[in-house]
Amino acid sequence: MAYLNGLKCRECGRDYPTEPLNVCDFCFGPLEVAYDYSTIREVVTRDGITSGPLSIWRYKDLLPASGENPVDIMTGMTPLIKANNLGKELGLNNLYIKNDSVNPSFSFKDRVVSVACTKAIEFGYEVLSCASTGNLAASVAAHAARAGIKAVVFIPGDLEQGKVINAAIYGPTIMAIDGNYDDVNRLCSEIADNYPWAFVNVNMRPYYAEGSKTLGYEVVEQLDWQVPDHVVVPAASGAMFTKIWKGFNELACLGLLDGVEGMSFGEDQNSVHHPSVSTKMHMAQAFGCSPIAAAWNNGQTHVVPVKPDTIAKSLAIGNPADGIYALKVIKESGGSATATPEDTVAEGIELLARTEGIFTETAGGVSISVLKSLVESGAIKQNERTVVYITGNGLKTQEVVQGAVNTLPIKPTMDSFESAYNG
Secondary structure (H helix, E strand, O other), X not given: OOOEEEEEEOOOOOEEOOOOOOEOOOOOOEEEEEEOHHXXXXXXXXXXXXXXXXXXXXXXXXXXXXXXXXOOOOOOOOOEEEOHHHHXXXXXXXXXXXXXXXXXXXXXXXXXXXXXXXXXXXXXXXXXXXXXXXXXXXXHHHHHXXXXXXXXXXXXXXXXXXXXXXXXXXXXXXXXXXXOHHHHHHXXXXXXXXXXXXXXXXXXXXXXXXXXHHHHHHHHXXXXXXXXXXEEEEOOOOXXXXXXXXXXXXXXXXXXXXXXXXXXXXXXXXXXXXXOOOOEEEEEEEOOEOHHHHHHHOOOOOOOOOXXXXXXXXXXXXXXXXXXXXXXXXXXXXXEEEEXXXXXXXXXXXXXXXXXXXXXXXXXXXXXXXXXXXXXXXXXXXXXXXXXXXXXXXXXXXXXXXXXOOXXXXXXXXXXXHHHHHO
């Protein structure tokens, strides 16, 4: 069962029932899941988690949908890799890569969609939908196929072909919009008001977003129930960034961190914080779409929307829904936000592939490039334990690194081979 008290407005604090709602009727603020933490504290244990399935549903007691019969394509428990080669090149002794590119539809979006789809089935929906920059469309289509329901996904018309194919193979209806993601999202908000569909990132958004907490839970579990000193997270809407932080703090408050005493949760479910969580949260954006980083570095408390113009299309959200909350997390954690130049994105992809054998998409290239700049600036020290989140697979955005192809054409003879190889 899900241990919920309902929904709560993140701005005015008004309570709402557990229904497919995402906006407060009074102040138009976003809604978030409110948990019955007192009951959760009685049932969740380390042993219970580690004896669970090898998917995000090992954390079912901390998620807003029933874990008894989830729509699960075995998402999660992705590798946390000690990146010795990349660390040596950058001058870091304790660098880890959380490789979420190996999820079933090849991105972290499987985490949020598994939760949203499970909740949609609970609500009785028969159509699953989304506004997407690519990865989400594939995940929605895959989970709808698994659940045996229809999928209708909406994408910008200029999306990378690899991402379109990745979604199309599962058999959804794909609507390619003449516009950017923000145009797509506005249209989907209108459709959600007129069609009885479960839009995972519109009317299902409060439940959907909670799936990203598992990125925090898994890293803690994989680090023997400790939090890292630093994390580097790519950001589009900012939701994943805020939820990783929430995940760290929930485990701390529940007394599940090694050597850390639990504490009571405050009335404000949106500011769960434990003083022992000292992780610095570093946000990574590409310069061509960096509204949150710009707001942070300009000392602003609100995010000014921008028109995306970036090679990192999966991060191309010019009006980030969770921007102001991401700014609060950066401040609370003592972290940072960095906009990396566009010409460093492909360099970051190639650096990670060359050193660790991981082929990431553009969002990962952004994260690696920002990691490099943080080390160079001294923000991350040599022995500090650092985790970089890699959220999507490079086979989806091959166009960006076509210049890496350097084949040597030869004839099927030893002379031809040696001439080419030694020449």
